[in-house]
Amino acid sequence: MRAMTIILASATAVSMFATAASAQQNMTGTITKIDRLNSTISIQQTQSGTVGAGSGAIQEFKVQDTNKLEPFHAGDKVNFSAAEGGGTKTITDLKKQ
Template identity: 60%
Template sequence: MKIATIILAGAAALAIVGSAALAEQALTGKITKLDRINSTVAIQQTQNGTVGANTGGAAEEFKVQDASSLDKLHAGDTVTYSATETGGAKTITKLQKQ
């Protein structure tokens, strides 16, 4: 029983570390909604590759860590961003206009 517990704990730790590494990956998308008052932005992620490249997914809404980064952005702008998820809340840690 101890071995099973250790294996499950190790698997959980790897899952957390793996998701954190993916969260810091730079992504590209288009701003669909911008709310400077609440420091939130909705971004539709750009698809990679050629299969389904014309069909974008639904826009995801993020809280922005640095509200001043929204000052020079507008809906329709293409951006690169990095985001993390803590307790179910998605937060953009880096946001840059392309």
């Protein structure tokens, strides 16, 4: 019984680590909308893959510091990282390409 508990705890820890690691991946995309009043930014993620791959869905992200949005405009291509917590996706890093 104790061995089974250890195995289940290990499996849970590995799955949580994999989820956290994937949440912090660097992604690329194009800014489609910036709402400075509500501290949100919408980004259409670029799909990786073969030539001719389409663009991803547009996702809206929260930005903790609105001042970080000043140099950005709709249409800018960006590299970004985001984290999800409490059902809200938040930009953790945003840079122009």
